[in-house]
Amino acid sequence: MKRLTSVLLIMSLMVCVVMLPWTEAKGRTDGNPNGGTLNYGEYGRAATLDPITSNDMISLRISELIFNGLVGIDEKQEIVPELAERVQMSDDGLKYTFYLRKDVTWHPKEGEEPKAFTADDVIFTYNVMMHPKTITSLKVRFEFIESATKIDDHTVEFILKRPILNALAKFSFKIIPKHGPENGEFLTREDPFVHKPIGTGPYILRNITGDHEVILVANEDYFHGRPHIDKFIAKPFADQNIMSQALMFNAIDMIVLVNPRDIPQIQGDKHFVLQPYNALSYSFFGYNTRNPLLADKRVRKAITYAVNRQEMLDSFFQGQGTIISGPFAPGSWAYNLDVQPLSYAPEKAIELLNEAGFVQGGDGIMEKDGEKLSLTLKVPIEKESEAVKRVVLAFKNYLGKIGVDIQAEFKEWLSWKEDVFLTHDFDVIFASWVFDDSADITSLFHSSEIGPWMNNFGAYSNPEVDSFIVESKLTLDHEKRRTIYRRLHSILADECPYTFLWTLTNYAAYHKRLRHVAIHPYKFFSFADGWYIPEHDQQ
Amino acid sequence: MKLTSVRPVATLLSRELGITALLLFGVSLVVFLVLYLSPGDPFSLLLQGQMATAAAREGVREALGVPKAWYGQYLVWIGNMLQGNFGTSIRSGLPVLNEIVRVGINTLYLTIGSMFVTLLVAVPIALSSARRGTTALNWPFTMFAYVVSALPVFWLGYIVIYIFMHKFGLFPILFRFSRDQGLSWLYFLLPIFVLGIGNGTISEVVRFLREEMSRVLAEDYIRTARAKGASIWAHSFKEGFLIPISEIIASKIPFILGGAVVVEQVFNWPGMGRMAWQAAQDRDYPVIMGIAIATAVLVRLGTLLQRVVYIMVNPRTS
Amino acid sequence: MTNLPILEIEGLRTYFFAKSKQAFIRAVDGVDLRINRGETLGLVGESGSGKSITALSIMGLISAEPGVISGRIGFKTDGIAVNLLRGLEEYVCLARKEGRVMEVRKDCVGWEKQVELLMGTIRGKEISVIFQNPRSSLNPFIPIGKQITEAILLKGRIKNRREAKQRALYWLEQVKIDSPRLRFDSYPYGLSGGMCQRAMVAMALASEPSLLIADEPTTGLDATIQSKIVDLLHELKSAFNVTTMLISHDIGVIKRLSDSAAVMYGGTLMEYGPAGDILRVDRESKHPYTAALLASIPSEKHIKEKAYLQAIEGDVLDTINTPDGCRFYARCNRVTEGIREKCQSHEPALREISPGHCVRCWLYFN
């Protein structure tokens, strides 16, 4: 839903901004062997492969292999140079000057000499991104940039509209070549470039097969040095069960996201490694405060009390996750550890309901002056995602125990979206947000965000929260901001506009012959050029 | 017979073409309407990854130069279609026609193949029980046919896959991951087999063919044939076999296409069914329309086949 | 004309089991017949008297399930001598409860196999049939020429197709179909009933059978056509002198075509002998049923004397529970007191009252 980068990244930012200029990035001198092929399974297919028009996770992962940004992050989650050697920012934080590497060349276009990477490409990318005819979800992220100008062939200068925190991280957007797209001004999905993109990254797109397999080969003259593994092949699957079997039977070597139900089976097999990484998203039950019953904070809180989150986490997700009490990533600077998640306490829940004027009706359902406490819970249908079904059913079950009647209504994805964000025809929804970088929660809880196709679908408005949010946006002082967020956190935890559930631990599974596998929580393949397969396993 | 039946076939073809054109128009219109009625904006998928505001959504339409009113869109679409341009997929931006042709071939394999399997199973059973009535020989087979046509197709698929993996360890081949060409035919065979067995029509086919055949076998002219010592098969072939079979093929194509949607997902088969499903979820209307047209054409071809056979065979019509 | 029998039927019984009534329908109930070479036997009787079933039994076309046949049908030409019912009854079982037959099980596969085995060399080679209503009896999907050619090829004398076609055309001429070449390729639906019947005849004769069974060849055609067909058959008879078993309810036809005649009633023979003797109206010594039959058709006598035709009183025999006595008793108008309860209690045997002329009636047992 919302664009994101790692929240951990934001923390490390505080440190590394001071560390300029960076140490020169080292080449592939680790002496690990080259060769071998990596087949990895994806659930679904990439729509497009360029970094601008594409907006699904699968394409995002692939473009991570093909392209580079001006800056990147290393395995220690620190900002490191990629296409830029170094960056200079003005003291007012409005001017960013990037000095580009001179040794970077684009992947060869068939029948052409590989072109060198220059400032023009950066400007081109920025312009294309911002062109009205280019449809991309990136636009909103870069509206803070005033202008981009080329100083010389290897120097680019960005002027910001206003100083913002961790701006540098945002310059990790991928650069596309000026000579890439056929159209010189904007990029649409009909441009051939989106299906055979060329980049500067460690892997070159060779072709897409009839079965929609994306085949990538090592870029011999990658400026960080040739990646170890010769070939990456992304295989699309339409059935997760089959995909996990494909792994178990060595038809593929890696699954980027393992379905929780398959974790035990894979754990049981010595040939495979399960590698956890942060899901960077959290699940919640969101309430529609337009419904007078739910406008009452006590009811929302009662529901939160009535739900046994730990039990669900344990029996549905093998306990792989953390229960949260607020809209921030646990462990991030914004997360307030003093606020404990509400414990599972049905009796408290009932107390609260009584307090709110509800009494047990004849049929065991709570009612307040004749009105039953019966809510419709709308859930989007996802093929074979029983995780969602499980949570929803359990929720219904828990609330039944305290006399709240839940009518679970599963709806097809797009019509669910309209119900929730356009017509607001729901009482409760089950959904997940991915964390916003800079942990900005404006769009979720600020009263100005109430309306069609706005993120504050529950029409939650609380002047106190509003004012805190505004205040936090104005300040640039990190500590100040931190305290404000801790405040916000505790308010929201108490007000329960959502029942915050958990942030899960994702698992990638791969055959143990893959070595030195480091995973970026979100882009996944950021460090893939360091992965390798020992000779004896390369067959 | 050849001579007598060429002319009527020609006239038939010309007439069918007209009808088909009409039907295609109807199909496209209805599908488009349904699309329009179903909630969800096809272009919202371009903005996925952010919560697109109403304004942003309009912006997209502006950018793509899409008419606002649905009939506008439809007219544009059909205008292009008549020039043989089916537009490009909203999701992938690829030209719809090529895509459909590419995956359509696979689905065609699947459909025709499994139709063949279905007949292969059903026909002998039907004929033997039409000729001889229930016998100790054909009864078990009949029951078998009934059982398999009562199985949920995807479950059958799972079973087959499971068996082939765990018993024969053939997984890589099943999914074309093996470079071993020697066994790759299995990849084609299994889905066809599963869909052919599990499309739930076998019992129907058996019943229909059996009834038709036994009706024909009771005809006077068959008695004459027997009195002549001629082969009953040869004499009952046209009315008792050819015509019913062509009818079955024509009428079952839509069913099997439906089954393909499921089987293609289970077997990871790059076909039209999967494409259709994806497109329907994205409301990717150029693709959906394209597929609707393609299926309609396929079905019409089936009907056409039936009519042609009927006319070729049946002297009364010439 | 030699007197060698080509077909000898002895005690032929063809029963059909009616599940609903749990009883046998005795379609044919003890028929003894012999046809000599070159002669034409006319089998006459009301509809439902078992004429056609007899013919079907001979051809082994009793497919109706469960049909039960017994007796003996000896077929004999130079070279072949078989009992066309050999071993059939092994394929039938009866389920009884206190003596009553509850169900009949027929191993159709075995039965069919056996029949094929027996008839393989007979059907279309030795015996061929002309069925009634030619329209439905000819394959509507195959041109008549083809069907005739097929018959010729099946006979096996002629192997080569072109020859066979020539032969077929020849036969089409023989049966007086005008412009045979044209008709050769036309389908039954395109031809008149008469045409079809001619084609049928051509097909039957084309295989040059040693015995021809014509089952109601004129039924379902209008009068003028009927007579034309009869003429045709007559000519063919004199031309080719085929041994024929002619089945018809039309005494006129029988009279015209047959040398000897058999009168059937209720599944068995009532009278059997030279056609001349039996079918002459004025002759006295004959079975009451025959007499009644004759009385029911117009003849010169009637026309001269402007006499009324007499219909036969009563209904055709109920073949499920046939009486112990004479089958015709119920309708007989010549029962004398002397023989009444014999008629009631015992069925008379066929008795030869003059050389070659047998009658099944107590009147002639004195």
Added chain:
Amino acid sequence: MKRYSQLSRHVGAYSDLPFWKKAAPVELLYVGYGLLVVALVVVSYILGATHLLPHDPQEMDLQLLMAPPGTADHLLGTDFVGRDLLSRLILGIQAYFLPGLLAIAIALTLGTFLGVLAGYRGGRIDTAISYGANLIDSFPRLVLILLMVAAFKPDIYYIMVIVGLTNVPVVLSLIKGKIQFLKERDFIEAAIALGLKSRVIILKHILWYNCRTVLIIQATLGMAEAILIETSLSYLGFGVQEPTPSWGNMVQAGANYFMQGKFWPSTAPALAILVTIMGFHLLGDGLNTILEGKRGT
């Protein structure tokens, strides 16, 4: 005279059936089986209504997910949220029965009506109707269903309406065929000549005497098809939705564990489907044979 006869009046010579072959004709068994299945449906309703089920089909035990069969007081084990499989299995049929009937009703009534119209009147009406039928046949069913489901909501009744509609052409052509057959045999002219009202001819002589078997078979098939379609949709996620138990969504949920060697949660409902569909098919067959007085499987 009876010299040669083996087949005497009381059919002496023919050997008797051995007792074990004196079974009822197979058709009766079919019908019996079919009726048994129908009876089971009724039983399911009774049990559902009287809460005589072993467990509350909605009651979950999160500590006991995917329990194998024979686990303490869960005869068939539990499903992916720890609900008792047996109880849900028993209720499963109810997801289909009434909706299935709806689909059948639509298909039969519309199909018959249009069929009679086309067959009896013929001419322009006929052509128009057959175009309509072709139109329906030409749609990609499942995709249409998905869009409909999206447009309204994934409710089995909506789905069944569509299924019913897509089956109209089948019934239609059957009825039409019958009528044309009768016309060829000059049956209808005869009836008219007898001075029968066309209402009588159609209802009594055409539909009742000549089409009832076809219709019955179509009905039984319709029920079977309803079940199978819902199952396919369940696999795609658009069948009967939780928490309502349906065999389709049970098989789907269970099948997720099939590859891990846990067969029971999908096998039980799959077998239920199998048994039921067989029941309806055989019921149709048996009735067909008995009503038409034909032999055959």
